[in-house]
Amino acid sequence: MSLLSAIRSWTTEIGVYHAGSLYPEDNFPLSWLVRKVLSKVQIAEKTAEELRSLSEKGVVIYALKNKSQLNSLILRDLSGRKGIPRPVYCHGINMLTWQPYLMGLRVIMSHLSRLIFKRTELDPVRDDHLKQLTLGKKSSIIHLGYSEIFENPFVEETLSRLMDVQKTSARPIFICPELITYGRRREKEEESLINILFGQTDATDPLRRVITFLRYSNKASVISAEPINLAEFMKAGDGIPREELVRQLRAELIDQIDQEKATILGPILKSREEIIGMVLRDKGLVDFMAETAAKERKRKRDFHAVRREARKYLDEITSxxxxxxxxxxxxxxxxxxxxxxxxxxxxxxxxxxxxxxxxxxxxxxxxxxxxxxxxxxxxxxxxxxxxxxxxxxxxxxxxxxxxxxxxxxxxxxxxxxxxxxxxxxxxxxxxxxxxxxxxxxxxxxxxxxxxxxxxxxxxxxxxxxxxxxxxxxxxxxxxxxxxxxxxxxxxxxxxxxxxxxxxxxxxxxxxxxxxxxxxxxxxxxxxxxxxxxxxxxxxxxxxxxxxxxxxxxxxxxxxxxxxxxxxxxxxxxxxVSVVTPFALTSAGLLCYDRRGISHGELGDVLRSFYDYLSFRKVSFAMTFADREAAIAEALKLFDQSGLISRMGAEEEEEEVEEIVYSLDDDKRMNLEYYKNNILHYFLPVSFVASSILTILEDMVPVNRINDDYAFFKRLFRHEFIFDERKNDRDEVREILAYLQSRGMIAGFDNEEKAWIEVKGRGRTNLLPFAGLIHNYMESYWVVIRGCYYLRKGPKAE
CATH class of the missing domain: 3.40.1130 (Glycerol-3-phosphate (1)-acyltransferase)
Incomplete structure (x- = not known):
């Protein structure tokens, strides 16, 4: 066998290797440094979970807007760190530099073999490698070309071939548009020297991309736009010519990425001076300044003087x-x-x-x-x-x-x-x-x-x-x-x-x-x-x-x-306000007029309040997952801050229930602030409880409660923000139904002339709810009494 035949045989055995292949391992020079830098890139856990979920249902194809070796490496690195589907191939992107030595050598030999013996190069457009990988449920990376305005035959042929694969595959192909950001710098209309030399931050220039990434690698992140289910996309576009359908797909993918970028960075930002100029040129403001100048002619203020004043205001206002x-x-x-x-x-x-x-x-x-x-x-x-x-x-x-x-x-x-x-x-x-x-x-x-x-x-x-x-x-x-x-x-x-x-x-x-x-x-x-x-x-x-x-x-x-x-x-x-342990504990400590409350009584009150808030389906702080521990922590911090005093805690023999929390009058306002954070949730039950407690008999007409409820809302209309999703009578009915379900009242029905009966410890259990607004009622009573007193005539100081 001649030497040429031996070389031909050997190179044929090598097979076809692809410059776009991505491998989980690498041993290129300084690979450890590259991995360290890439490890700073973040992806939201929710996004990673969605990508993993898509991979279980079908095949994930990552779509980048531009060709980028760096962005491809970022996606590969995240697959190892965050468990997202691992891309094994970058279609149309040469990753030879980043492949292990042996694999890189095989790629070179494979290409040389084709050039020398077949006189052809591997055509990535017509090559079936992407097709075979997709059918084998492997993820790949494609790029879309910089702009949807200009046609890109390579990209369109790639998308068309993916459609061919989808037609023969039962598993859906999910094309996931990916935006990879290096920092949060907004684009500006005025060009900096760096932008003039290297272009804007999302430019295709590799040098600019690498420089930007190295500067902001700790702020780099991957954002996934809405994935496109290729099977559903093709079904929705049934009857549309393939060429047009491919263009629509490419345009939609690019739009998705651009929308994500706009969401993060916002529109191109004009300078402060440009914004001020736009305001001063606004037709409405120009007309207003002209009218102002005409009115102030006697004061010798012409249009230019008014405009200077407007400019002064803008200097004071503008960001x-x-x-x-x-x-x-x-x-x-x-x-x-x-x-x-x-x-x-x-x-x-x-x-x-x-x-x-x-x-x-x-x-x-x-x-x-x-x-x-x-x-x-x-x-x-x-x-x-x-x-x-x-x-x-x-x-x-x-x-x-x-x-x-x-x-x-x-x-x-x-x-x-x-x-x-x-x-x-x-x-x-x-x-x-x-x-x-x-x-x-x-x-x-x-x-x-x-x-x-x-x-x-x-x-x-x-x-x-x-x-x-x-x-x-x-x-x-x-x-x-x-x-x-x-x-x-x-x-x-x-x-x-x-x-x-x-x-x-x-x-x-x-x-x-x-x-x-x-x-x-x-x-x-x-x-x-x-x-x-x-x-x-x-x-x-x-x-x-x-x-x-x-x-x-x-x-x-x-x-x-x-x-x-x-x-x-x-x-x-x-x-959507949040009930915190501090707010709930403050409400419990302040619901009685007396200066102290026992640990056991406070626990009963807080359980009652928590039950009511759960009935209202309000938002609780996450610390309520362990309610007793959350309340204990709030009480501990209040004690350490001097807002309350614990009496009886020093005695080891004392039972926990006998601990009494004492409130200093000078500190009540501190707790009042936090109680007020959630008071709006309690207003309906506080009004109903206050109405019931004003009647000494156990039998209370519902009409009386309705009238009192309406009165309280009128009285406090400038004090509280009321929830108007229900009318007053429906709100009263809902509260009475709740109180009945908790055994505080009985006999309630929806009839207009209905009566309720306060049962057992009903009055005792209603007192904390009514007590939440007692201080407001006292304040209004003092003001009304003061006004009545002052109406009688002037008083000596």
């Missing part, structure tokens, strides 16, 4: 977003949550709901306001969950140096607490809001105006809400989602300051020295932070349900609309 500050905040807040709090409990289903909405329309986050931490919390949660962060409306009291500068760079814009009478300022702010929405940027504002000092929801303010609705009316966006969000704390860091203000002390102005003094906060623990998402209000559909179109409403009708939307939002926040 100046910079990702560097956001990245710094991410590190600071991660440290904060683990050092003064015991973590953040996030409504994952609610976050998923926000992600889906953000793909369809701009959104406005509207949380309750309990602490200065609120400003930072939601942005942090959004950042961690790969959702574009909102631009946050903050009061000018937070614009003090240096924090104001930092907040502005982090996405805050500042507005005055009151600008009544300053029409130009109001118009400038309104037009700024409109421009932000027109740019597709999410917003966040606190509908209560300021932080709640009492722990309960404050009546809504309508200023910013009206500006947002006006911007929608002026077609700033085709639709808009208003998303109510509950933020709650086991304990707030401003507790002491709130109590001082409620005691009559003036509110202290925020300043940098207070931040420095706040270092002592780091020596305390404040429990957990909770975030829940309420049902969003889609503005387009909500306004369509109104009796009159928005454009036809007069001022009074508009005010009524703002009021309805405002109350709908705060009710939605109340409905």
């Amino acid at each position: 100046d977003y910079n990702e560097i500050y956001v990245e710094i905040w991410e590190k600071v807040l991660t440290w904060l949550w683990h050092n003064i709090y015991d973590g953040v409990v996030v409504d994952t289903e609610g976050i998923a709901k926000i992600r889906q909405l953000s793909k369809k329309m701009p959104f406005v986050i509207i949380p309750c306001h309990r602490s200065h931490i609120d400003y930072l919390l939601l942005s942090y949660i959004f950042y961690k969950n790969n959702i574009q962060m909102p631009f946050v409306a903050a009061g000018t009291n937070l614009s003090f140096f240096p924090m104001g500068y930092i907040f502005r760079k982090s996405g805050a814009f500042f507005l005055r607490r009151s600008f009544k009478g300053n029409e130009l300022y109001a118009e400038v702010l309104s037009r700024y809001i409109k421009v932000l929405l027109k740019e597709g940027l999410p917003l966040e504002f606190f509908i209560e105006g300021g932080r709640s000092r009492t722990g309960k929801m404050v009546m809504p303010k309508y200023g910013l809400l009206s500006m947002i609705i006006q911007a929608y009316q002026e077609k700033a966006c085709p639709d808009l989602a208003a998303i109510p969000v509950y933020i709650g704390y086991d304990r707030v860091i401003e507790e002491k300051a709130y109590l001082q203000e409620l005691s009559g002390a003036p509110k202290e102005k925020e300043k940098a020295t207070e931040i420095i003094k706040g270092g002592k906060l780091l020596r305390k623990r404040y429990g957990r932070v909770y975030m829940n998402v309420g049902d969003p209000i889609l503005l387009k559909s909500y306004l369509a349900e109104q009796e009159m179109p928005l454009a036809e409403m007069n001022v009074s009708e508009r005010q009524s609309l703002y009021r309805r939307i405002g109350y709908k939002i705060v009710r939605a926040i109340n409905q």
